[in-house]
Amino acid sequence: MSVLFMFPGQGSQRAGMLHALPGDPVVAQTLAEAGDVLGVDPLALDTVEALRSTVAVQLCLLIASVAVARTLVRQDAGPDMVAGLSIGAWPAAVVAGVLALSDALRLVRLRGQLMEDAYPSGYGMVAVIGLAETQVDAIVAQVHAAPTPAYVANINAERQIVVAGNDAALAQVTALAQASGASTVTRLCMPVPSHCPLLDAQAEALAEAAAKITARAPRLTYVSSSRARALFRAHLIVEDLAWNMARPVLWHDTLRHALERGASMAVEVPGGGALARLAQAVFVADAVLDAGSGLDAVRARIQRHRRGGNP
Incomplete structure (x- = not known):
């Protein structure tokens, strides 16, 4: 009974998203870690004004996704498999144990800045x-x-x-x-033209920076949404992360691959519903959850699913 966590991409952000995170110790720990790395209070990143910046949006999505996933893991309702759409691949890699959150934060900040500088408008x-x-x-x-x-x-x-x-x-x-x-x-x-050759130069710059960090083999199955298949070697996952801004997202095929590898439940983290709706075309509808609907209910359904009960 494998559980897939799906992490959304840019466009799913909303003002106040970090302020609305659960009052869980691992959330506070995640926010504190992000603040130490970034040198700013992450809660200042989710205002309407701040979210006009691609950098702030991508950092907020990374932080919120990791915080909610860590909460579910602590509550014995973590994933067996992860996949992320665009920026969502980065929290997927953190949750899989490939990247430390500190390295992901630094690289995502660079990722957002490269994209924003290249295409500020138009x-x-x-x-x-x-x-x-x-x-x-x-x-x-x-x-x-x-x-x-x-x-x-x-x-x-x-x-x-x-x-x-x-x-x-x-x-x-x-x-x-x-x-x-x-x-x-x-x-x-x-505000930027993601997932196409217009970002080749920026992806190459990010890949050079990413090659300098220490990455580890995933502790659980990481499915690349650029390749629609699972990757198991750390350096291939890091390359996949760096280049995903310039490669098409094959999300439908990614979900089908996860299903074929044994995923029987799909959970959108941190929530919002867009990925959950897409997953209903691939998974049994009752086996698709949105963490934004309430973590207590999601945790209970994941645990029941693992025991072999109905979703």
Whole structure:
């Protein structure tokens, strides 16, 4: 009865998210550790104003994800398998024991700064819902050019595809997708064009920094959302983390791979619901949980699931 923890990416942040963390000793410990490493009170990072920065967003998601996961682990309701979407791969690696939280904090701060400096404005991402991947591929091929770069960035579900590019390209993608029958085309709360070659140089710089840290083989199964398969060697996971900002996210295939490797329950941590909704297309609906709905109930269901009971 393996349990998968799913960690969300940028766009799932919300003001006050660190203030809303559970009143658990490991949460306080995690916040204190983050403050020591960053040199600032992490609770200052989750204001509306602070979250306009990509750096603050990514740090908040890392800290909140690790804090909630550690709480569940302490309560004997931890994961057997982890996967993260985009920045979510970093807390996944911490929870798997690959990275120390201190190293992850430093590298994620650099990651966010590299992305923010490269694309302070004029770029982003749109989610196209209702079209197949082949249809979105064709639209992107029609739009992509030097003045209008466009790339398929995330395959979140069979008919939920995210495109990255500049504002002009995304406007064209939106118009063409709507004309092709997309049910919804939504501009995401993402100020940078993630998961495409526009971030190759930044990923290379992050990889150079990441290569200097000490990483360990995972204590549990780490599933890469860039490769949609499990990775077991520390240096491959570190490389995967550094380069995931410039590689497409294969989230739907990642969930299917986790299922095929034996995951029978999927839990979104720290919560929010976006990944839980995507997981319901792959897992039995009753076996998909959102930690944001209440940790006591989530803990009880994970423990019952492990005993062989109904989810």
